[in-house]
Amino acid sequence: MKKAVKTIVFGMLFSGVCFASFANGAGEEFPVAPPPMTEGLFPCSNCHATMEVNRTKRVLKEEHTDIKLHHAETMRWCLDCHDAKNRDKLRLYNGDLINFTESYRLCGECHGPQYNDWKAGIHGKRTGYFMGPGKRTYHLCAHCHDPHQPKFKPIKPEPPPTKPKDS
Amino acid sequence: MPDKRYTRREFLRNASLTALGGLAIPLFSSCTKEEAEDFLQKHFREMTPEEKRQVIAKLEERYAQRYGRKFQISTQEAVPDTLWAYGLELSRCVGCRRCVYACVKENNHSRHDPQLQWIRVLRLKRGNLINLEDSEHYYNPDLVPEKGFIYLPVQCQQCQDPPCVKVCPVHATWQEPDGIVVVDYNWCIGCRYCIAACPYKGRVFNWAEPNIPREEINPSVHYLGNRPRMKCAVEKCTFCVQRVRQGRYPACVEACPTGTRKFGNLLDPNSEMRYIIDRKRVFRLKEDLGTEPKFYYFFEA
Numbered sequence: 001m002k003k004a005v006k007t008i009v010f011g012m013l014f015s016g017v018c019f020a021s022f023a024n025g026a027g028e029e030f031p032v033a034p035p036p037m038t039e040g041l042f043p044c045s046n047c048h049a050t051m052e053v054n055r056t057k058r059v060l061k062e063e064h065t066d067i068k069l070h071h072a073e074t075m076r077w078c079l080d081c082h083d084a085k086n087r088d089k090l091r092l093y094n095g096d097l098i099n100f101t102e103s104y105r106l107c108g109e110c111h112g113p114q115y116n117d118w119k120a121g122i123h124g125k126r127t128g129y130f131m132g133p134g135k136r137t138y139h140l141c142a143h144c145h146d147p148h149q150p151k152f153k154p155i156k157p158e159p160p161p162t163k164p165k166d167s
Numbered sequence: 168m169p170d171k172r173y174t175r176r177e178f179l180r181n182a183s184l185t186a187l188g189g190l191a192i193p194l195f196s197s198c199t200k201e202e203a204e205d206f207l208q209k210h211f212r213e214m215t216p217e218e219k220r221q222v223i224a225k226l227e228e229r230y231a232q233r234y235g236r237k238f239q240i241s242t243q244e245a246v247p248d249t250l251w252a253y254g255l256e257l258s259r260c261v262g263c264r265r266c267v268y269a270c271v272k273e274n275n276h277s278r279h280d281p282q283l284q285w286i287r288v289l290r291l292k293r294g295n296l297i298n299l300e301d302s303e304h305y306y307n308p309d310l311v312p313e314k315g316f317i318y319l320p321v322q323c324q325q326c327q328d329p330p331c332v333k334v335c336p337v338h339a340t341w342q343e344p345d346g347i348v349v350v351d352y353n354w355c356i357g358c359r360y361c362i363a364a365c366p367y368k369g370r371v372f373n374w375a376e377p378n379i380p381r382e383e384i385n386p387s388v389h390y391l392g393n394r395p396r397m398k399c400a401v402e403k404c405t406f407c408v409q410r411v412r413q414g415r416y417p418a419c420v421e422a423c424p425t426g427t428r429k430f431g432n433l434l435d436p437n438s439e440m441r442y443i444i445d446r447k448r449v450f451r452l453k454e455d456l457g458t459e460p461k462f463y464y465f466f467e468a
Contacts, residue, residue: 121439122447125426130439132414144426152425154310158264162282163305 030119030138035100042100044087053084070149081106081147107141210338211351211390223390230386230395234379238386240394243412245345251406252346252440252461253417254429254449255320257296259467261425262288262311262318269422270322273407274393275385277377285404286419287368289319320427322419323348323369323404324452324460331361331370331403340401346433346461347406349391357399366453367460370403406430433461 047063057077060067069076083089089097090106098105108115117123121130124144128136141147173181198206204225209218223240230238267286270276276283289302293315302319312318329348332340339354340361362370376398388394389409396402407417411430420428431440440463443449447465454460 120442122429122442123426125421125423127416127421129414130416130431134414139426144424152261154312155261155263155424156309157262157307157311158268160264160305160307161267161284161287162279 030104031136032101032104032138032140033143035103035140036143037100042088044082048087053079055079055084067148070151071147101140103147104141107147111141205353208353210354212341219390226390226394234381234384234386234395236381236384236386238388238394241387241389241409241412242391243389243409245343245347246412248432248434249345250433250461251325251411252431252433252463253325253406254431254440254443254463254465256427256429256447257317257319257464257466259425259427260288260318260320262290262306262313262316263424264288265422265424266320266419266428269418270404272383273385273410273418274405275377275379275388275395277373277375277379277396278383279378281372281374281377283371283373283377283402285369285371285402286320286322289321290316291319293317319464321367321369321452322462323365324367324458324462325404325406327459327461328457330364330366330456330458334360334364336360343391343408345412347408347411348403349405349408350401350403351391352394352396352400352402355400357401359401361401366456366458370401373398373400373402 055077069078079091081090083091083097086097090100090103091097092106093109104115104118108118114123118138118141121138124141125139126136127139128134130136145152208222211219214222219242223242226240227238230236230240267284267288270286271278271284274285276285287304289299289304290306290313291298291302295301296317296319299319306313306316325346325348327342327346329342332342332348336358337354337356339356340348340350342348357372359372362372373396377396379395384395385393387409389405389412392405392408407415407419410417416430417428420430429439429443431438431443433440435441443463443465447467449463449465451460451463
C-alpha cells in the first residue's frame with residue numbers, strides 16, 4: 001500500500017516537472033551564456049533609478065564615455081533599445097520588456113534572416129553538446145557583436161605553420 | 168650397431184624448429200619485450216574486447232610514464248544512425264587560425280620537429296576561389312581579415328569514397344560506420360601512399376617522435392583519434408571522434424570566433440547540416456574527383 005502511494009506521489013511530481021519544463025519550452029527558449037556586461041555596472045537601476053530621464057540625443061560626457069554608437073546611429077538612440085523607466089530591461093518595439101539574456105529577440109526585430117539562422121544554430125555559435133543529455137549553450141548576438149558598434153573588428157592571426165627546411 | 172641416421176620425420180621436425188627459432192631470434196634479440204609485443208599486436212578491428220582491454224591498459228601505463236598524467240582511452244564505437252558532416256561558411260572566415268591551434272591542443276599534435284597540423288588555412292585572392300594552386304598558407308599580416316582576400320580552411324574532408332583508404336596496402340586506415348576515416352596508428356607501416364592519394368593534403372606524417380609538452384597534453388583520448396602518436400605513423404583529422412561520439416562539438420567548431428564552423432548529422436533532418444544543405448549555397452572541394460567529401464563550404468545566400 002505504502003509503495004503504491006509512493007509511486008503515485010512520485011508519478012505526480014514527475015509529471016509536474018515534465019509539464020513545467022514543457023511550459024517553459026513552449027515558447028522559444030534558448031540556453032544562453034551570461035550576457036557580456038561591463039563589470040560593476042549591472043544592475044543599471046543602481047544609478048538610474050534615482051536619475052531623471054533625459055530623452056535628448058547628446059554626447060555622453062560623464063558616464064558610458066566608452067560607448068561609441070555606430071549602429072544606424074543617425075536613426076537611433078539609447079532608449080530605442082534600453083527601457084527608459086526600467087534600465088535593467090530591454091524594450092521591444094511593441095513595448096514588451098525583456099531581460100538581457102533574451103536580447104536576441106530585440107536584435108531579431110530588425111535582423112530577421114540572421115535571427116532565423118541563429119535559432120537553427122547556423123548564424124553565430126553553439127558550444128557544448130549537440131546531442132544527448134549534455135548541456136548546449138547558445139552565444140548571444142552580443143557575445144560576438146558589440147551592440148553599440150556591431151561590425152567585427154580585425155584581429156591578430158595565430159602564427160603560420162613553420163616552413164619545411166631547405167636541405 | 169644402431170642406425171644413427173635421421174629418419175625423414177625427425178629431420179623435418181628439427182629443420183622447422185630451427186627455422187622458427189631463427190625467425191624469432193631477430194625479433195626478440197634486436198628489440199625489447201615491449202617492442203616485440205607491439206609488433207605482434209593485432210589490427211584494431213580484429214581484436215576481441217578482451218584484447219582491446221589489454222592494449223588499452225598497456226597504453227595507459229605507457230602514457231602515464233611518459234607524460235605523467237592518467238589517460239582515459241576510449242574505444243567507443245560509432246553511434247547508430249549517424250553520418251557526420253561539416254559545414255564551413257566562407258563569407259565569415261577571417262583567417263585567424265584559432266581553429267588550427269585549438270585542434271593542435273585537443274588532438275595532442277607534435278608541436279615542433281616535426282610540427283604537425285591537421286587544418287591549413289589557405290588565403291586566396293578574392294574572386295579567385297577556383298585556383299587553389301595560387302593559394303598561400305604562410306600568410307602572416309598584423310591583422311586579419313585583409314582587404315581583397317578570402318580564407319579557405321582545409322582539413323580532412325571525410326570523403327564518402329576515400330582514395331586514401333583504397334591505396335593503403337595493409338588496411339591500416341578505414342571508414343567507420345559514422346563516416347569518419349580513421350587510422351590504426353599501430354598498424355600503419357608509414358609508407359605514405361595515403362598522403363600521396365589524398366587530393367586535399369588532409370594527412371600528415373610523423374617524421375620523428377612527436378614533441379608534446381607534458382603540461383599541454385590532453386588525457387581524454389580515443390584509440391582511433393587523438394591519443395599520442397608515434398614516429399612513422401600517419402595521422403589526420405577525425406572530426407574529433409573522441410568528442411562527437413559523445414555528442415560534443417569538435418574543438419575547431421567551439422574555437423572559431425566568428426561562428427564559421429558548423430557540424431551535424433546528415434541522417435538527422437533537424438541537424439544543422441541539413442538546414443545548411445537545404446537553405447544555403449553549398450559546394451564541396453574538388454567535387455569532380457568523385458571522392459564525395461562530407462565537408463560542405465557555403466555562402467550567405
